[in-house]
Amino acid sequence: MRRPPTWTATWIPSSVLAVLASACGDASQDWFADRSEDVGAGAVNGEIALLDFDADGRLDVFCTGTGEAGGAMLRNLGNWRFESVANGVTRRSWSACLAFDYDGDADDDLLVLGSGFGLFRNEGGTGFTDATIESGLHQEAAGEAAVAVDFDRDADLDLVVVRSEAHVIFRNDGDGTFTRLDSTRSTISAPGPTGADFDHDGEVDAFADIALAGSAVACGDLDDDGDLDLVESRPGRGLVFLENVAEKKGRWLGLRLYDQRGCWAIGAEVELTTKTGTMRRRCLAKGFSGPACDPRVHFGLGGTGEVHEIRVRWADGTQEVFAKGVRGVYKNLHAGLGQLRD
Ligand SMILES: [Ca+2]
Ligand SMILES: [Ca+2]
Ligand SMILES: [Ca+2]
Ligand SMILES: [Ca+2]
Numbered sequence: 001m002r003r004p005p006t007w008t009a010t011w012i013p014s015s016v017l018a019v020l021a022s023a024c025g026d027a028s029q030d031w032f033a034d035r036s037e038d039v040g041a042g043a044v045n046g047e048i049a050l051l052d053f054d055a056d057g058r059l060d061v062f063c064t065g066t067g068e069a070g071g072a073m074l075r076n077l078g079n080w081r082f083e084s085v086a087n088g089v090t091r092r093s094w095s096a097c098l099a100f101d102y103d104g105d106a107d108d109d110l111l112v113l114g115s116g117f118g119l120f121r122n123e124g125g126t127g128f129t130d131a132t133i134e135s136g137l138h139q140e141a142a143g144e145a146a147v148a149v150d151f152d153r154d155a156d157l158d159l160v161v162v163r164s165e166a167h168v169i170f171r172n173d174g175d176g177t178f179t180r181l182d183s184t185r186s187t188i189s190a191p192g193p194t195g196a197d198f199d200h201d202g203e204v205d206a207f208a209d210i211a212l213a214g215s216a217v218a219c220g221d222l223d224d225d226g227d228l229d230l231v232e233s234r235p236g237r238g239l240v241f242l243e244n245v246a247e248k249k250g251r252w253l254g255l256r257l258y259d260q261r262g263c264w265a266i267g268a269e270v271e272l273t274t275k276t277g278t279m280r281r282r283c284l285a286k287g288f289s290g291p292a293c294d295p296r297v298h299f300g301l302g303g304t305g306e307v308h309e310i311r312v313r314w315a316d317g318t319q320e321v322f323a324k325g326v327r328g329v330y331k332n333l334h335a336g337l338g339q340l341r342d
Contacts, residue, residue, distance in 0.1 A: 031198060032230060032242035038080040039241045044072040045233050048218040048292050049285070051099035051108035054125035059220050059294060061231055062087065063239060064094040064112060071097065071112065080223060080243065088128035089120055099285050099292075100148035100157050102135075103176055106262045108285075111159070113143035136177045137170070147286060149267050150315045155259065157266055196228050196293075201249035202276065202302025220294030226252045226328060228298055250302040254330035255340075257283045257297060257312065264295045265335060267315035275304040301327060310340075 046064030053060050058076035065071045070089035074082040087110075094112040102109050107122040109131075117137040120128035132138045141163070148157040152171060159170040159178065170178040196219050198205045216233040223229065227244040234240055253272070257265040268283045279299055286292045301307065310322040314335050323339050331340040 031244065031246040033245045035080045035241040035243045036239065039074070039082045039239070045235060045238050046071065046094065047096050047216040048231055048233055048239075049097045049099040049110065050218050050220045050231075050292050050294055051110075051285075053099075053108055053122055053128075055107060056125075058224065059222055061218070061222075061239070062097060062099065062110060063233055064097050064114075070094060070118070071110075074239075076222065078223070080241070086127060087120075088130065089118065090130060092116075092118065094118065096143065096145050098146045098148060098159075100266065101263050102148075102157060102172060102178075104156055104174075104261055104263055108264075111146055111148075113146060113161070115142050116140060117143060131176065134176060136179070140180070143168075147284075153316050155261070155316070197252075197298070197300030198228055198244055199246040199249050200227070200252050200300030200302070202274070202279070202300050216291070218292035220292075221254070221296065221298065224330075226254060226330075228294070248300075250300055250304075251327040252301060253299045253307060253327055255297040255299075255310070256295075256330060256332045258332065258334045259314065260335045262334075265312075265314060266295070268335075269313045270297050271309075271311040271313075272299050272307060273309040273311070274301060275306050275308065276302060296330060 044063045044065050049062045050059050051062060052058060053073065054075060058078055060076050061074040063072050070092050071087060071094060073085050073087035075085045076082055089110065089112060092114060094114040096113040098111045099108040100111065101107060103121060107124060109122045110120040110128060112118040117132060117140045119132045119135045119137050121131040123129055143161040143163050145162040147160050149160055150156060151158050151169065156172040156174050158172045161168045161170065169181045171181055173179055196205055197203060218231045219228050221228055223243065229244045230242040232240045255270060257268045259265040265283050266285060270281050272279050281297045281299065283295055283297050284293060285295055307324055307327065311319060312322065312333060313319050320338060322333055333340060
């Protein structure tokens with residue numbers, strides 16, 4: 001049986017309240033509808049990664065687990081239906097996860113962290129293979145959080161891992177292995193999430209405040225209708241799926257940014273200029289302390305909704321200007337092509 005379209009107060013996750021308190025005051029109950037019973041995700045509980053592991057265009061959800069399963073992969077079937085699929089992540093207690101394409105074959109692989117590292121290679125959407133030993137990461141001690149960033153600008157994604165409040169860099173050697181660099185590199189600042197506009201008014205709705213202690217949050221368009229939904233892992237409840245039903249105050253534009261290999265252009269930054277100003281977003285899977293996010297870059301366009309220019313600064317530092325955006329759709333931007341595509 002479906003829940004009513006809006007929450008009662010007892011259903012509202014505390015972390016989401018933190019977002020909405022600054023975004024819309026006491027109107028928060030009208031912003032999201034709880035879809036958890038439709039999804040039927042069960043009692044999985046841990047940190048969340050959003051990825052399209054089977055490349056069908058729908059954002060899937062991975063959540064770390066404890067006990068029998070190393071984690072749960074929920075394949076998005078559309079219309080708020082998800083199915084649990086085998087994911088190959090081995091039994092262990094993992095406390096953090098990151099989806100990123102470490103081998104540059106255009107599918108998202110999984111890094112899990114806990115008392116050690118686990119790296120699981122996506123086999124073209126059919127499953128994951130444990131690649132921890134061949135990557136050289138099996139000898140690493142605990143890691144608390146990670147982001148993927150191409151810090152040496154050689155086109156592959158390196159890792160910045162938080163360990164005992166220090167940042168440790170693992171260079172991607174481009175052959176499936178990683179090399180830990182010495183600690184003199186540990187001051188790198190890894191990018192964090194840059195914004196979520198839940199009601200499309202052109203203003204960021206306190207994205208950085210979403211994740212609170214004891215819960216993990218992910219933000220992405222899970223039903224592909226152009227607005228950002230939420231998934232929260234709540235201790236004692238499991239995954240809570242929240243559909244964005246907020247009244248929209250403007251149109252939207254979604255961009256899929258791809259590098260020249262056809263992989264997500266993680267780290268690329270978009271400047272979108274409208275009549276009223278310029279907004280910036282970054283293509284990112286996750287920040288250290290923020291929520292996991294949709295790798296598609298999403299803009300609420302506010303009142304005018306007119307897009308004058310889209311400027312992309314790719315991860316290698318080059319810049320490119322794309323033609324005017326089309327509103328209300330997802331478009332693809334490929335490095336070097338200079339035009340938006342369907
Ligand atoms: Ca998918
Ligand atoms: Ca891959
Ligand atoms: Ca690199
Ligand atoms: Ca949505």
